[in-house]
Amino acid sequence: MLSPYVVRLSAEQRSELAGITRRATAAHRQVLRARIVLAAADGASNTEIARSLGIHADTARKWRKRFCRNGIDGLTDRARSGRPRVFAAEIVAEVKALACELPGEAEVPLTRWSCPELAREAVTRGIVDQVSASTVRRWLAADAIKPWQHRSWIFPRDPYFAEKAARALDLYARVWENEPLGEHDFVLSADEKPGVQARHRKYPSLAPAAGRPMRVESEYSRYGTLAYFAAYDVHRAHVIGRCEPTTGIEPFTRLTDQVMTQEPYASARRVFWIVDNGASHRNWAAAKRLNDAYPNAHMIHLPVHASWLNQVEIYFSAVQRKALTPDDFPDLDTLTTRLLAFQNRYNTAARPFDWTFTRSDLNNLLDRLGRHYPHTPQPLAA
Structure with a gap:
């Protein structure tokens, strides 16, 4: 029986439907509907269309009717109301x-x-x-609410948090006391990574293979620890480091001697050392000790509990991920060799970190904290 819905296509409609059938990214259902309409326009009956496309005649009848009533727009799925809401x-x-x-x-x-x-x-x-x-x-x-997750943080208790942090942020931006740094000014971010362990696995690690990750023996023997001291040149992306048996004032002093006796720092106009408040370089005494030894060196202390503003910590993170984990070192000498070899490799290809946290971000952070905690240090004045 002939369908009462006769499909007649304009040249534009035929071109658009033919384009859908050739489009590699078109959904299968859209391609099928376009082919039904094209076949109907060529005079095929619903039964013939169903036989040639491997579908039920009712499907051909449905989309022929939809096209005749609504044109090409009729070939899209109608909005569905969905299941009624159970909870208000x-x-x-x-x-x-x-x-x-x-x-x-x-x-x-x-x-x-x-x-x-x-x-x-x-x-x-x-x-x-x-x-x-x-x-x-x-x-x-x-709403991306995940109350089962948590993250630790330390409340900024230093009343001069903003001022101290801003000094370091300015130096990262090559500014000191509202004046741009010169060609012979350098900014170093320094700290130590204590307690680096030499742990030797009791059985050799197994290299990764198809469908299998690297396998590392969980049992190990301990062969001591060392401290890795490093000074990271913020704008040159260059690291100078050394390994010491432990942390302390004397090991940190040996790092400053190592750095300040080599170029370009020995003849620099100013060398700013950004440090946290660790025992090796704490308070004004450490700053005086450095400046007395090297008059062009100036120690800039971050606020208490603000090591996250020390760029060398990003480098230490790379050391941990790329050079130490999973650890398998038979002795401290091997561990020392690995750390210094990684440092040399890093210096050959490193680029300065894309540091984006600015004074403005610092003020926004303190403003947000102030809305929750009334004793938050005040933001910097505009």
Whole structure:
């Protein structure tokens, strides 16, 4: 029987439908619908179209009818209403608010919420009669709320946090006391990595293979520890380091001697040493000791608990990931050789870190903290 829906295509419509059938990225359903309409326009019946395309005649009938009524726009899927909402928006919002509370505030003996615990607590509080953990997980995922995760941080207690941090940030930006640094000014970020262990695996590691990661024996023998001292030239991306048996003032002094007696630092106009408040280089006494030995060297202390502003820590992270993990060293000499060899390799290809944290970011951070904690150090004046 002939269909009452006769397909007639304009040249433009035929070209567009033919383009869909040839497009490699077109969805299969769109290609199929375009072929149905093209075949119908060529005079094929629904039965013939179904036979040639391997579909049911009702499918050919449906898309022929849709095209005749709505044109090419009729070949797209219609919006679907979906399953009716089971939980009211108010319930979802209350569960999300619960997830943003600390369990201790509600005298619940938990350190963190999990989805099953949130579902149980929501029922206990009468927020909802019944809800599954998977439903709660889906609600939280919509706003990226993950109360089962946590991260540690240290509150900035130094009342001069902003001023001290800003000095280092200015030096990273090649500015000192509102004046740009000159060609013969250098900025070094220095610290030590203590307790680097020489641990020797009891069986050799197995190299990776297809479908199998590298295998490392979990048992090991200990052969002592050492400290790795390093000074990182912020703008030249160059590291000068040494290994010492332990940390302390004398080992750190040997690092400063090693750096300040070689060029370009020996004849530099100024060399700024950015350090944290570790015992090897703490307070004004360490700054005076360095400046007395080398008048062109100036020690700049970061605020307490602000090692994250020390760029050498980024280098130490690379050392840990690329040179020390997984560790397998039979003695301290081998460990020392590895550290210094990595340092030399790093210097051949390193580029300055893309440091983007500025004075403005520092003020924004302190502003955010101030909204939660009234005793946060004040941001810098504009």
